[in-house]
Amino acid sequence: MKIRTIAGNPVGAVGLGCMGMSFAYGKADQTEADAVFGRALELGVNFWDTADMYGAGHNEQLIGSYLKGKRDKVFLATKFVNVYDRTLTSHQDLVEQNVPWIVDGTPAYMKKAIDLSLQRLGVDHIDLYYAHRVDPRVPIEETVGAMGDLVQAGKIRYVGISEVRAETLQRAHKTFPIAAVQNEFSLWTRDTEEDVLPLCGELGIAYVPYSPLGRGFLTGQIKTIDDLEDGDWRRSNPRFAEENFTKNLELVDLVESVARRVGATPAQVALAWVLSRGEQVVPIPGTKRVKYLEDNAGSAEVQLSPADIEELSAIKPASGERYPEASMKYVNG
Ligand SMILES: NC(=O)c1ccc[n+]([C@@H]2O[C@H](COP(=O)([O-])OP(=O)(O)OC[C@H]3O[C@@H](n4cnc5c(N)ncnc54)[C@H](OP(=O)(O)O)[C@@H]3O)[C@@H](O)[C@H]2O)c1
Helix, strand or coil: CCEEEECCEEEECCCEECHHHCCCCCCCCHHHHHHHHHHHHHHCCCEEECCCCCCCCHHHHHHHHHHCCCHHHCEEEEEECECCCCCCCCCHHHHHCCCCCCECCCHHHHHHHHHHHHHHHCCCCEEEEEECCCCCCCCHHHHHHHHHHHHHCCCEEEEEEECCCHHHHHHHHHHCCEEEEEEECECCECCCCCCHHHHHHHHCCEEEEECCCHHHHHHCCCCCHHHCCCCCHHHHCHHHCHHHHHHHHHHHHHHHHHHHHHCCCHHHHHHHHHHCCCCCECCCCECCCHHHHHHHHHHHHCCCCHHHHHHHHCCCCCCCCCCCHHHHCCCCC
């Protein structure tokens, strides 16, 4: 596995997103999840991503139970801010209003969240702790300042932020050094390509694309909505809605045609393009299957020519917003 760095720490250029093992993308199998973890370590895929909200703690527990005795083999990232247990939040007025989604970037909430994450993961420190979203009620300086205190206390090693725009990143980085930004980024989500991505390069910050496979759509494995199980979160995502689905398949056709030409899978091409955007880029494709993990790890070896990259870069943006309406107000915060 090729190596990239996060705050000077070497990590595999392709990481592992663990969310789908507990949440959002159909049923998962614990035995297969453990097999994915084991194979990831063999392949050098050692940058693992989770969050407290994935399965309301389940995902952290799953990783924690696997990591017993192997803690030092993984550069472990988790997140707080998206409220998964409404008894914990400082924003009780929002609980009373029964809003569909609560984000809480207060230091008081963070202090509870970090200890619960450490417990579930069974570790004494987290390598990279992200604010999952920017809380519009709390200045970013306050959230990140409190995260800096966690570094001083030895509970985390580095601070990250997720779903941010450039101005927020600059303010955050002035408050406490930011090690990584995790934004949605892929061939069909390019919102922060022109500003946050190069800014990360300039400031020596890792840019961690989440959903780099377009939540699976760009792999060509999802050709109709019936390829998704009942209850799969993507059924509520506008890009998978009937009016956008067919248009978005045209985009997949282009990825597939490049994949045929270079002798790789569409997933590998989608990831190789993401990797080609700069050395600061460390994607975390998500999977709960060994076969996809191996495929994704192989993307680090795929050579795209300048013409391939140009062709892929010219792909039109996806049809449809990337989240349902209630969640869109917390993106690019
Ligand atoms: N910061 C945030 O707000 C945020 C939001 C979303 C996700 N994330 C993080 O980012 C990680 C990755 O994002 P994601 O999981 O949403 O989307 P993704 O990586 O774009 O796509 C995951 C989907 O693609 C499928 N897949 C993976 N590799 C494949 C391959 N080689 N061939 C065919 N299909 C393949 C997976 O199937 P299977 O599930 O069947 O394996 C899954 O359905 C998550 O696990 C999570 O850790 C962060």
